[in-house]
Amino acid sequence: xxxxxxxxxxxxxxxxxxxxxxxxxxxxxxxxxxxxxxxxxxxxxxxxxxxxxxxxxxxxxxxxxxxxxxxxxxxxxxxxxxxxxxxxxxxxxxxxxxxxxxxxxxxxxxxxxxxxxxxxxxxxxxxxxxxxxxxxxxxxxxxxx
Amino acid sequence: xxxxxxxxxxxxxxxxxxxxxxxxxxxxxxxxxxxxxxxxxxxxxxxxxxxxxxxxxxxxxxxxxxxxxxxxxxxxxxxxxxxxxxxxxxxxxxxxxxxxxxxxxxxxxxxxxxxxxxxxxxxxxxxxxxxxxxxxxxxxxxxxxxxxxxxxxxxxxxxxxxxxxxxxxxxxxxxxxxxxxxxxxxxxxxxxxxxxxxxxxxxxxxxxxxxxxxxxxxxxxxxxxxxxxxxxxxxxxxxxxxxxxxxxxxxxxxxxxxxxxxxxxxxxxxxxxxxxxxxxxxxxxxxxxxxxxxxxxxxxxxxxxxxxxxxxxxxxxxxxxxxxxxxxxxxxxxxxxxxxxxxxxxxxxxxxxxxxxxxxxxxxxxxxxxxxxxxxxxxxxxxxxxxxxxxxxxxxxxxxxxxxxxxxxxxxxxxxxxxxxxxxxxxxxxxxxxxxxxxxxxxxxxxxxxxxxxxxxxxxxxxxxxxxxxxxxxxxxxxxxxxxx
Ligand SMILES: Nc1ncnc2c1ncn2[C@@H]1O[C@H](COP(=O)(O)OP(=O)(O)OP(=O)(O)O)[C@@H](O)[C@H]1O
Ligand SMILES: [Mg+2]
Numbered sequence: 222x223x224x225x226x227x228x229x230x231x232x233x234x235x236x237x238x239x240x241x242x243x244x245x246x247x248x249x250x251x252x253x254x255x256x257x258x259x260x261x262x263x264x265x266x267x268x269x270x271x272x273x274x275x276x277x278x279x280x281x282x283x284x285x286x287x288x289x290x291x292x293x294x295x296x297x298x299x300x301x302x303x304x305x306x307x308x309x310x311x312x313x314x315x316x317x318x319x320x321x322x323x324x325x326x327x328x329x330x331x332x333x334x335x336x337x338x339x340x341x342x343x344x345x346x347x348x349x350x351x352x353x354x355x356x357x358x359x360x361x362x363x364x365x366x
Numbered sequence: 367x368x369x370x371x372x373x374x375x376x377x378x379x380x381x382x383x384x385x386x387x388x389x390x391x392x393x394x395x396x397x398x399x400x401x402x403x404x405x406x407x408x409x410x411x412x413x414x415x416x417x418x419x420x421x422x423x424x425x426x427x428x429x430x431x432x433x434x435x436x437x438x439x440x441x442x443x444x445x446x447x448x449x450x451x452x453x454x455x456x457x458x459x460x461x462x463x464x465x466x467x468x469x470x471x472x473x474x475x476x477x478x479x480x481x482x483x484x485x486x487x488x489x490x491x492x493x494x495x496x497x498x499x500x501x502x503x504x505x506x507x508x509x510x511x512x513x514x515x516x517x518x519x520x521x522x523x524x525x526x527x528x529x530x531x532x533x534x535x536x537x538x539x540x541x542x543x544x545x546x547x548x549x550x551x552x553x554x555x556x557x558x559x560x561x562x563x564x565x566x567x568x569x570x571x572x573x574x575x576x577x578x579x580x581x582x583x584x585x586x587x588x589x590x591x592x593x594x595x596x597x598x599x600x601x602x603x604x605x606x607x608x609x610x611x612x613x614x615x616x617x618x619x620x621x622x623x624x625x626x627x628x629x630x631x632x633x634x635x636x637x638x639x640x641x642x643x644x645x646x647x648x649x650x651x652x653x654x655x656x657x658x659x660x661x662x663x664x665x666x667x668x669x670x671x672x673x674x675x676x677x678x679x680x681x682x683x684x685x686x687x688x689x690x691x692x693x694x695x696x697x698x699x700x701x702x703x704x705x706x707x708x709x710x711x712x713x714x715x716x717x718x719x720x721x722x723x724x725x726x727x728x729x730x731x732x733x734x735x736x737x738x739x740x741x742x743x744x745x746x747x748x749x750x751x752x753x754x755x756x757x758x759x760x761x762x763x764x765x766x767x768x769x770x771x772x773x774x775x776x777x778x779x780x781x782x783x784x785x786x787x788x789x790x791x792x793x794x795x796x797x798x799x800x801x802x803x804x805x806x807x808x809x810x811x812x813x814x815x816x817x818x819x820x821x822x823x824x825x826x827x828x829x830x831x832x833x834x835x836x837x838x839x840x841x842x843x844x845x846x847x848x849x850x851x
Binding site: 240243319321340341342 | 621622624625626627628629631632633634635636671672675686
């Protein structure tokens with residue numbers, strides 16, 4: 222993944238955010254990571270003050286999204302992302318504790334690209350994040366139009 | 367209405383009825399008596415008439431005797447004398463008859479007057495006899511003035527008149543008394559009739575009253591029935607809602623518990639990494655002991671977290687099962703249990719155990735739930751065998767009037783009596799803790815069996831084996847039909 226891709230991490234649990242970041246770095250990913258801890262600030266950052274998302278025009282974004290946010294459901298953010306003409310092509314990785322089959326299906330239906338359940342077992346947790354990092358390094362991410 | 371109820375209670379009815387009957391008897395008796403009385407009265411009047419007629423005849427006879435005598439005295443024809451004698455005999459007979467008749471009408475009271483009459487008649491007759499004797503000796507004219515002088519004809523006439531009058535008075539008195547009595551009885555009867563009418567009215571009121579009460583009770587019952595159905599439906603809905611809430615709660619809680627657990631585990635592991643860096647650099651020495659302590663603490667934390675994770679996962683699984691919608695379909699149970707047993711074949715071989723599945727009655731249920739139920743029971747049967755005995759596991763089934771019964775029987779280590787109820791509780795296990803497991807298998811089984819409307823029970827002899835019995839009703843419960851349609 223080229224250096225100019227920005228990783229936007231929407232995660233309310235600081236601990237999780239920290240662990241995710243650590244493990245992404247361990248996989249050798251050097252990209253900028255913007256950490257947002259609630260739905261409102263995530264919406265503001267992604268879609269800008271005017272809500273159009275035009276601020277990110279020409280940037281390459283990769284979005285890590287937790288579904289259980291204190292102020293809104295990650296599903297709503299996912300819906301808005303996929304409905305936005307600038308952001309709809311940015312890959313979304315849902316990273317959450319929910320392993321409910323319905324929820325997973327729903328996310329894929331809404332256009333999520335990868336769905337990862339955070340395992341409690343740290344070995345597998347670290348592993349999945351690192352693999353995700355490796356995955357980042359090989360995937361092509363389009364710039365926002 | 368309620369205040370009047372005790373006074374007009376239907377228990378009074380028999381009493382009223384008895385009273386009515388008594389009154390009717392009284393009235394009937396009175397009528398019979400009245401008829402008898404009328405008969406007696408007319409008989410009595412007849413008797414009086416008879417007496418009067420007899421008295422008149424007597425009077426006539428006396429007069430005839432006197433006139434015959436006079437004729438004899440005047441004419442001296444012996445034929446008249448014979449007539450007088452015949453008359454005297456007739457008078458005697460008439461007197462005797464009259465005596466009888468008088469005795470019938472009034473017993474003894476009149477006998478004085480009658481006796482006087484008798485005496486007077488006897489005198490008159492003897493006087494006539496004497497006069498006749500003297501006529502024969504002294505000639506016709508000598509006798510007549512004396513005869514006229516001594517005649518008692520006038521007395522006799524008055525006595526007969528008195529007797530007639532007395533008899534008449536007696537009759538009148540008796541008839542008056544009788545009619546007075548009759549009037550009294552009639553009055554009593556009329557009162558009785560009135561009372562009967564009152565009783566009938568009271569009865570009608572009571573009957574109508576109790577009918578009204580019965581109808582009210584019926585109405586209340588009907589309403590209660592209707593509202594009962596409503597209540598049951600409402601309660602069922604409430605229960606279902608409460609159940610859903612609990613499941614939701616368990617689901618959310620267990621879910622949210624995992625997030626902090628990820629952190630605890632994650633940073634514990636980070637600590638472990640740091641520890642390696644720290645202690646490796648410092649080398650051996652007193653730190654070696656510290657490193658041991660550090661390792662021990664870390665491993666306790668990690669194993670606890672792992673266990674907690676397993677428990678939370680178990681709860682999640684349970685709640686998820688509770689939320690899953692069942693699809694009811696006819697299921698060949700022999701085949702279903704048979705394929706579970708086949709799947710456990712390897713495990714059975716390792717445990718030197720045999721699993722026998724006998725022909726089982728088919729059932730209308732949810733395939734996945736039934737697979738999990740019998741899968742868990744068979745797994746347990748395999749897991750809790752005795753090491754020293756080859757295991758024998760049998761699955762049997764039969765139909766009873768109320769539903770199907772399936773049994774999973776083993777000859778394993780068994781369950782102690784005190785644990786029989788507990789083993790179905792979540793996280794509860796029994797016997798030596800030498801087999802892997804969390805103690806949720808049977809909880810899960812029980813939840814599923816209940817959702818299918820059935821019941822599960824266990825019989826066991828410690829050290830000899832256990833039998834788990836699952837009973838399903840033929841008809842699935844209404845609540846489940848609702849959720850599946
Ligand atoms: N067939 C059996 N014979 C003897 N004991 C049994 C049998 N089945 C269950 N038990 C006892 O009941 C306990 C509870 O069983 P349950 O299936 O709920 O949990 P588990 O088997 O211990 O764990 P898991 O959650 O993996 O099933 C077991 O620990 C065991 O002590
Ligand atoms: Mg078990």
